[in-house]
Amino acid sequence: MTKGLMNLFKKDLVIAFRNALFWVLIVTLILMIVTIKFLIPDTQEEEGYRYFYDKSESKLLERILVQSGLEEKYILKSSEEVEAAVEDSPQSVGIIFEGSIEKPRFAILHQQEVNAYQKKMIDVSIEGLMASLAGVDRSRGYEIQYLRPIAEPVSGKLTAIPSLLAFEVLILGFMFVAVFMFQEKEEGSIRAYRISPSSTAIYILSKTLVFVVIGLVYGLSLVMLTMGFTVNYLIIGLIIVLGSILYSFLGAIVAVFFNNISEWFVIGTGLLMLNMSPVLSHLYPTFSPRIVTMMPSYSILFIFNETMFPTGKSITPWIISLSIMTAIAYIICYMLVDRKLMKEGH
């Protein structure tokens, strides 16, 4: 079986390399890496930009800011400097203080419209500054206890990587297995396979193996070139393998019902879009209806997320559920491929 599997795997790999879609994929990977690395601004850092100018005669605010440890580059010497700094950094806020402790006046400079969240943040900042000016102790009257260790702050641009892995890398198998099957149906080579001693299992597994290898190279390159060596590659690799296998099986389950990519397109892309709905849960954790959490992409996305940006949650239950889903998908995939693809007259 191993010899037959390896032979067919090599054949499918050669065909994959000669498929134009494969090269589109490589270009997409390069674009994604360049975008994450150089084009997406690191919002985590930018959110902290606040430029101050103390226009008062006493310069009390300036002294308080220096005492509180604020870097001097954020304390400017004129209104013009504040304007120029805000102009350069669209996310930043300029705060100009004038007047006295008794009659303080603050001017806020911001490039864009201030949303409700930003307004609250500015309010809190001003209140904090006024309290500092008045010498009021604003230490909290409450204590926060965390259930798990506090997670490291995550760079905004890197938060996209789990989603890219789950919705770009793993669905390769889903789409490519369909492309392969339609090509074999169109050229008739599937008929030649049917009258060979090779089995349905080898047919499915050889294709799956191709997408596992491509998924691993693609996924690991993406993580390595954007995140470096700060993540657990064993878990990342395991989930890429498991996810690629599962999505290849799911892709085959759907593809056997169609004869070409045109017939497949509406249903196939519809399913892929549905599969992307867990990204909403990723962005807004309160959005987690049962139908979304049951999707394999939900588990995969959260395992990737937890592995890359640990919060102390256990990923074992997710891995177990993913393994069960993969086993069930294989059984269904085998039955359908054997019945609808390996026999004629259906």
Next chain:
Amino acid sequence: MIKVQNLFHDYSGKGQFAVNDISFEIKEGEIFGFLGPSGAGKSTVQNIMTGLLKLQRGEVSYDGKSVKDLDSSFYNNIGVSFEHPNLYTKLTGYENLKYYGGLFNVPTLDPMELLDMVGLRDSAKKKAEAYSKGMKQRLVFARALINNPKILFLDEPTSGLDPATANKIKEIIKQKQQQGCTIFLTTHNMFAADELCNRVAFLNDGKIVACDSPRNLKLQFGEKSVKVEYQTANEGLKKEILFLEKESDRTLFNQLINTKDIQTIHSQEATLEQIFIKLTGRELA
């Protein structure tokens, strides 16, 4: 021995049989021709015999073992050449044979030798999608031989080939028979069938209408006459049609042979196509 007994097949499930009560046997080492026009049911029978189509009714057995009970190792012993070339178009001719050969659990032939045999050595590194129809046909034929099969199913193996290449393929088929291979040849080319087959079956509307050796069919259904053309001194070229079953014609035939300047002698037996038309009222093509 291959035995097909009372075979039926109904694609629609409504009692419209594409194959209707077909029975025949093929002896080991025999070339058995299956002749009929398009839609007669030839490919359906072949597909049932190779296990591609599920056996609905009747029986197909190989050395007494039903096709229903055959496992995947059965395919190690057969080779199938399809009428419509079905190749991995993104692979080269050589790769098509190499990877296909890798699916078998028996020793396989050298792909390059096979390509050489069918005249494709120079195109070995060319992708199959760039092959002409005839080249694809030859590659499919070569692929059918890769596992050195004991039984060959050939569906129109000379279709679309020029006469010289068709002759080359026919020679290979004969060589395979000499090596002990049993061959099931599906065709509507009566000349190829006549030349190659030990026995042929005429298939029409899903039924076998005649089954025998080409010679016996000709003898049974053809006009048993001989046309003799000979040169005379006064009247130039003359011809006589003689029915050799008659005593008088036999005597005249002997006289002509012994006394005249014979130019041509043609037996007047019917071609397989003429016999097919006589039996079914329709043409093979």
